[in-house]
Amino acid sequence: MKLIVGLGNPGSQYDRTRHNIGFEIIDELAKRFGSPLNQSKFKGVYTSVHHKGEKVILLKPLTYMNLSGESIVPLMDYFDIDEEDLVVIYDDLDLPVGKLRLRQKGSPGGHNGMKSILAHLGTPQFNRIRVGIDRPPSGMKVPDYVLGKFTPEEWETMQEVIKSGADACEEWLEKPFLEVMNKFN
Numbered sequence: 001m002k003l004i005v006g007l008g009n010p011g012s013q014y015d016r017t018r019h020n021i022g023f024e025i026i027d028e029l030a031k032r033f034g035s036p037l038n039q040s041k042f043k044g045v046y047t048s049v050h051h052k053g054e055k056v057i058l059l060k061p062l063t064y065m066n067l068s069g070e071s072i073v074p075l076m077d078y079f080d081i082d083e084e085d086l087v088v089i090y091d092d093l094d095l096p097v098g099k100l101r102l103r104q105k106g107s108p109g110g111h112n113g114m115k116s117i118l119a120h121l122g123t124p125q126f127n128r129i130r131v132g133i134d135r136p137p138s139g140m141k142v143p144d145y146v147l148g149k150f151t152p153e154e155w156e157t158m159q160e161v162i163k164s165g166a167d168a169c170e171e172w173l174e175k176p177f178l179e180v181m182n183k184f185n
Contacts, residue, residue, distance in 0.1 A: 001054070001055045001056070001057065001079060001080075001081055001085060002054060002055070002056050002057070002081070002085045002086075002087075002172070002173060003056075003057045003059060003072075003075065003076060003079070003081045003085060003086045003087070004026065004029065004056065004057070004058050004059070004087050004089070004169050005022070005026075005059045005060075005061065005068075005072055005086070005087070005088045005089065006021075006022030006023045006024070006025050006026035006027075006058075006059075006060055006088075006089045006090075007019075007022035007023070007061065007065060007068055007088065007089065007090040007091075007113040007114075008020035008021070008022050008023030008024075008060060008061075008065065009064050009065050009147075010060075010062040010064070014147065016149050016150060016155065017146070017147050017148060017149055017150075018091050018133040018145065018146045018147070018148060018149075018150060019065060019091055019146040019147055020091075021089070021090070021091045021131045021133065021158065021161075021162070021165075022060075022088070022089040022090045022091065022131070023060050024158070024162050025089050025129075025131070025162050025165040025166055025169070026058050026059070026060050026089070028162050028163065028165075028166040029058055029166050029169055029170070030047055030058055032166060032170070033047075033049040033051065033056075033058075035047040035048075035049045035058075037058060037059075037060060041075075042059075042071050042072075042074045042075040042078070043061060043062055043063045043067075043070055043071040043074075044059050044060055044061040044062050044063070044071040044072075044075070045059075045060050045062060046058060046059040046060070046075070051170070051173050052173065052174060054173050054174075056173060057075070057079065057081075059071065059072065059075060065112055065113040066112040066113065066115075066116055067116055068113040068114075068116045068117055069116035069117040069118070069119055069120030069121065070116070070120065072086075072088075072117055072120065072121070073117075073120040073121055076121075083121065083123060083125055083126045084125075084126070084127070084177075086126045086127060087126075087127040087128065087129060087169065087172060087177070088114070088117060088126065088127070088128045088129070089128070089129045089131065089165060089169075090111060090113055090114060090128070090129075090130060090131065091111075091130075091131055091132075091133045091146065092109070092111070092130035092131060092132055092133065093110070093133060093134065093135050093136075093142070093146070094109060094132075094135075095130060095131070095132025095133070095134070096132045096134050097132055097133060097134045097150075097154050097157055097158070098131075098132055098154075098157040098158060098160070098161045099131075099132035100129060100130070100131060100132070100161060100164055100165060100168065100184055100185070101129075101130040101132070101185060102127070102128070102129050102130075102168060102177070102180060102181040102184055102185055103127070103128050103130065103181070104125070104126075104127055104128075104177060104178070104181070105124045105125045105126070106124055106128065107124065114128075127172070127177045129165055129168060129169070131161060131165060133146065164184065167184075168180055168183075168184045171183065171184075
């Protein structure tokens with residue numbers, strides 16, 4: 001069994017914001033699998049699907065970004081999912097808009113959602129897909145930037161990135177994460 005988690009904040013006011021790109025990729029996967037996220041438990045919404053013989057859970061934590069670990073770890077415990085069977089998708093200020101970077105471990109890099117996950121999981125050893133959103137313009141505060149919407153030009157780029165991120169997740173269901181990293185990085 002594998003778990004794919006997209007980070008974001010609940011509520012329509014956060015739709016298409018930089019901080020919610022993880023939710024967007026989960027929505028794309030749910031659409032591809034024909035399985036809406038209609039189960040509510042573990043402080044999140046999720047769905048379970050079977051893809052080529054593999055049971056897969058798609059999760060959007062509804063804890064708000066800074067408490068994401070409160071949703072993910074109880075779900076992992078309940079379904080007995082190991083860290084190597086987890087991938088977390090989230091926004092990254094240190095990458096240019098639209099750049100994907102897959103990693104098998106690492107620090108939270110200042111991302112509060114990732115800090116929460118690391119604190120609850122107790123290890124940095126899990127797969128992640130970082131999605132570049134770039135740094136805010138000079139004089140703009142980071143919270144205002146990450147909670148802001150993409151420009152129309154950025155959103156065009158991000159629509160392709162959402163597809164690529166979903167493609168990477170689907171490949172991971174069939175291939176080792178290292179192989180998927182080599183293809184998508």
